[in-house]
Structure formats: C-alpha cells, structure tokens
Amino acid sequence: MYKLKNFKTIIIIGLTAIISILIVQLLWTKQAYNLEEKKFSQKVHIALLEVAKKLYEGINHDFPTDTPVKKIANDYYVVNIDNDFQPEILEHYLKTEFSRFNINTDFEYAMYNCQSDEMVYGDYISVTNEKPSKINVHFPKHxxxxYYFAIRFPNETSYLFASLRFWFVLSFALVLILLIYVYSIYTIIQQKKYSELQRDFINNMTHEFKTPLSSILLASNYLQKNEKIGTDDKLNNYTKIIINQTKKLNNHIEKILDIAKTDDDIMKLDKKKINAHQLISDVIEDIQIKNEAVTIKNNIAHNIEILADEFHFTNILYNLIDNSIKYCNQIPIIEISSHEEKNSIIFECKDNGIGVPNTNLQEIFDKFYRVPNIENNKQITGFGLGLFYVKKICDKHQWKISAKNNTPTGLIISLMISKK
Known part of the structure; x- marks a missing residue:
C-alpha cells in the first residue's frame, strides 16, 4: 500500500511538472510572437518612411513633421505623400527598402486616383515570383x-509563424512528451490492474483446488491402509495411481502459487550462507528415491558457500533436475558442477536429454513457454512455468542464468552467482 501511494505521488508530480513546463513554454511562445509582430511592424514603418522620403526628393515641399505612415490594421498600412508619383517608381522604392530591411514576404500595393476618386490596384509582389491565381483585395479609400498609397501584407501571419519555427517545434515536442507520458502511465496502471486480477484469480483458483485435493489425498491414504485394498493388487495399484497423481497435481498448484508470489513486489528473500554441496546432495538424494534409474553426479566442491534463500534455491535445483529427467529419451545422466571465474561462482547442470533448438534457447525462460514441435512434448506434463520461476528467483538474487546445448546431446543450464 505504501509503495502504491508513492507510485501515485510520483505520477502526479511528474504530470504536474510536464504540464507546468508546457504552459510556460506556450506563454513564452505567445510572448515571442507578439515581440516578432511588433518588430515586423517597426521594420515596415521605417521602410515605408524611407520610401516616402525618396518620393519627396526633387520637389519643393518640405517633408512633413508628422509621420506620413499610418497603420490601419495588422497587415495594412497607408502612406500620405501629398504629391503626385508614378507607380513604377513607387514599386522600385518599395522593393529596394523592403529588401534592405530584410522584409522577405509577399506584399501588394494600391494608389489613390484623383480622377476616378478610388483606389487603383497596383501589383502583387512575390518574393518567390509566384503570384496567386486570383487576387480579390479591397483597398478602402480614406x-x-x-496623394497616398496603401500596402497590404497578405501572408504576414504565416511569415511570423515561420520566423518562430523553433518555438513551435519545441512546444510540439513538449506536447508529444506529455502525451507519451500520459499514455505510458495509463498503460502501467492497466497492466498493474491486470496483474492484480491475474494474481487474485490464481490465488483463489489454487486455494479452491487444494481443498478438494487434500480431501482426495487423505481419503486415498485411508484406502491404501485398508486390509481389503492391500490384498487386492488391482485396487492397491489404483489407489497408488490416485495418490501419485494427486501429489503431482498438488505440486503443479504449488508451482503456480510460487509464480504468483514472484510477480508480487512485496516478496522478500530470506538470504543466508548455505553450503551448496550439502544442499545439492540432499536434493539429489530426495530425487533419486523417486527416480532410481536416474544418475545424478554432484561435482560441487565441499567448501563452497553461497548467500541465498535456501527455500527458493532448493526449488531451483528441483526444477532444473526435474526438467533434465522429463526431457530425456534415454536413461538420464545429470551432472551438477561448479567452477570459479573472477568474482563469481558458476554452477552448471548438464544432462543427456533431447536439448532445445538454438532458435528457441532465448525463450525457454518465458512464462508458459513450451518449445513447439519438441520430441514427446505433448506427453510431458507441465505448464511451462518451471524455468520461468527459476529465472524470476535468479533475478531476485541478482544472479545471471543462461542455457546452451550440450555436445553431442542434452542441455547445459549455467548459473552465475557473485561472491560478494
């Protein structure tokens, strides 16, 4: 519960931080746009003022003290000349001054005609020499x-946006990061819910199975002790089959429970120093009571000690040896050995079984995985949880486990345990 609260707190803090950064970025972008718009307006104003001065040159009128340039709208300007001028000269001055002040966007102009008392459209000047197919622009009369002319910048907004490309790219990147973060958190929460549902289902299912199994096993043991059953070979064999199969099913249920525990973050290991040789000897002795034909060699040095959870390390050994016995089409010969490499102890479990195709070696530690098309695979009982459980426990101990095919036949499972 404590970890869940911490997890929620981290999510909220992370989400708040990203949203705050995004808001600040958007405010900065808006401010940058306003500054860029003001800067553009100032440059246009100065450029048009220079055009007006040049149109005044060579006449007897003094340049007016009040600025002749008036901004009517964001993209619309009017310049009062108070003197007759030619369209060609005006266009030349406009192009020259706009180029000098680095105003690289399309514009169009119109002039007032005294005779017709209306604005006469001049021309559309494109920086790319590409004019729009249709030009329907209204230049209002003032x-x-x-003697005045008007200037309009039809693409001013897109021009300003283009100059702030970096800001918008950065804002888009932040939005993308926020969406990825939210999606990742949503996915994690969903997976956590599914994991909890799966674990609850497994716990409930195994509990419901274990109750009737215990009753079956208890009743079978009473039957086996019955004199009439003991004297009847068939009934005695049937009773033994029931007991053995019940125990086998019970072992499968225990294995499922162990997997459910390893999926739970609160599982703790009870680590202590154990004598590897002695523990492996005890496991071998127990297994050979049930499988008399199996040959298991213990080549572990007597003085090797490791820091491990005894219960789970014992289960690792049982699973590895059990797999070696099951996946063997001859009399099983298993060898458990060890050697030292730098700061690690390497344990190896070799067998003479059927091995695993090289293409499937990396997947044998996956949950519920069973090698497809393997010899006699359908006749071998199990859920594909044994090696997954082994891998989980090794990860909890921070050990490294790997598998490779033995020569000429069989499999080698290697377990690297740090001495520290």
Missing amino acids: KNLV
Missing part, C-alpha cells in the same frame, strides 16, 4: 488624403 478621407482627407489625396
């Missing part, structure tokens, strides 16, 4: 002005 009172109290006679």
Whole structure:
C-alpha cells in the first residue's frame, strides 16, 4: 500500500511538472510572437518612411513633421505623400527598402486616383515570383488624403509563424512528451490492474483446488491402509495411481502459487550462507528415491558457500533436475558442477536429454513457454512455468542464468552467482 501511494505521488508530480513546463513554454511562445509582430511592424514603418522620403526628393515641399505612415490594421498600412508619383517608381522604392530591411514576404500595393476618386490596384509582389491565381483585395479609400498609397501584407501571419519555427517545434515536442507520458502511465496502471486480477484469480483458483485435493489425498491414504485394498493388487495399484497423481497435481498448484508470489513486489528473500554441496546432495538424494534409474553426479566442491534463500534455491535445483529427467529419451545422466571465474561462482547442470533448438534457447525462460514441435512434448506434463520461476528467483538474487546445448546431446543450464 505504501509503495502504491508513492507510485501515485510520483505520477502526479511528474504530470504536474510536464504540464507546468508546457504552459510556460506556450506563454513564452505567445510572448515571442507578439515581440516578432511588433518588430515586423517597426521594420515596415521605417521602410515605408524611407520610401516616402525618396518620393519627396526633387520637389519643393518640405517633408512633413508628422509621420506620413499610418497603420490601419495588422497587415495594412497607408502612406500620405501629398504629391503626385508614378507607380513604377513607387514599386522600385518599395522593393529596394523592403529588401534592405530584410522584409522577405509577399506584399501588394494600391494608389489613390484623383480622377476616378478610388483606389487603383497596383501589383502583387512575390518574393518567390509566384503570384496567386486570383487576387480579390479591397483597398478602402480614406478621407482627407489625396496623394497616398496603401500596402497590404497578405501572408504576414504565416511569415511570423515561420520566423518562430523553433518555438513551435519545441512546444510540439513538449506536447508529444506529455502525451507519451500520459499514455505510458495509463498503460502501467492497466497492466498493474491486470496483474492484480491475474494474481487474485490464481490465488483463489489454487486455494479452491487444494481443498478438494487434500480431501482426495487423505481419503486415498485411508484406502491404501485398508486390509481389503492391500490384498487386492488391482485396487492397491489404483489407489497408488490416485495418490501419485494427486501429489503431482498438488505440486503443479504449488508451482503456480510460487509464480504468483514472484510477480508480487512485496516478496522478500530470506538470504543466508548455505553450503551448496550439502544442499545439492540432499536434493539429489530426495530425487533419486523417486527416480532410481536416474544418475545424478554432484561435482560441487565441499567448501563452497553461497548467500541465498535456501527455500527458493532448493526449488531451483528441483526444477532444473526435474526438467533434465522429463526431457530425456534415454536413461538420464545429470551432472551438477561448479567452477570459479573472477568474482563469481558458476554452477552448471548438464544432462543427456533431447536439448532445445538454438532458435528457441532465448525463450525457454518465458512464462508458459513450451518449445513447439519438441520430441514427446505433448506427453510431458507441465505448464511451462518451471524455468520461468527459476529465472524470476535468479533475478531476485541478482544472479545471471543462461542455457546452451550440450555436445553431442542434452542441455547445459549455467548459473552465475557473485561472491560478494
């Protein structure tokens, strides 16, 4: 429960931090846009003022003290000249001054015609020499002005956005990061829910199975002790089969429970120093009572000690040896040995079984995985949980486990345990 609260707190803090950064970034982008718009307006104003000064040159009128340039809208300007001028000269001055002030966007202009008392459209000037197919622009007439022209920047907004490309790319990247973060958290929460449901289902299922199994095993033991059953060979054999199969099913249920425990983060290991040779000898002795024909060699040095959870390490040995026995089409010969490499002890479990195709070696530690098309695979009981459990326990101990095929036949499972 404590870890769950910490997890939720981390999610909230991370989400709040990313949203805050995104909001600040958007505010900065808006401010940058406003500054860029102001800067553009100032450059246009100065450029048009220079155009007006050049149109005033060579005449007797003094340049007005009040600025002749008026901004009517964000993209629309009017310049009062108070003197007759030619369209060709105006266009030349506009191109020259806009180029000098680095105003690299399309514009169009119109002039007031005294005779017709209306604005006469001049031309559309494109920086790329590509004019739009249709030009329907209205240049409104202004009172109290006679000799003046108007300028419009049809692409001002897109031009300003282009100049802030870096800001928008950064904002988009932050939005993308936020979406990925939210999706990742959502996925983690969903997987956690599914994992909890799966674990609850397994715990409930195994509990419901173990109750009737215990009753069957108890009744079978009473039957076996019955004199009439003992004197009847068939009934005695049937009773033994029931007992053996019940024990086998009970072992499978225990294995499923162990897997459910390893999926739980709260599982703790009871690590202590154990004598590897003695523990392996005890496991071999127990297995050979049930499998008299199996040859198991213990080549572990007598003085080797490891820091491990005795219960789970014992289960690792049982699983490895049990697999070696099951996946063998001859009399099983198993050898458990060890050697030292730098700061590690390497335990190896070799067998003379049927081995595993090289293409499937990396998958044998996956949950519920059973090698497809392997010889006699359908006749071998199990859920594909044994080696998954072994891998889980090794990970909990921070050990490394690997598998490779033996020569000429069989499999070698290697377990690397640090001396520290």
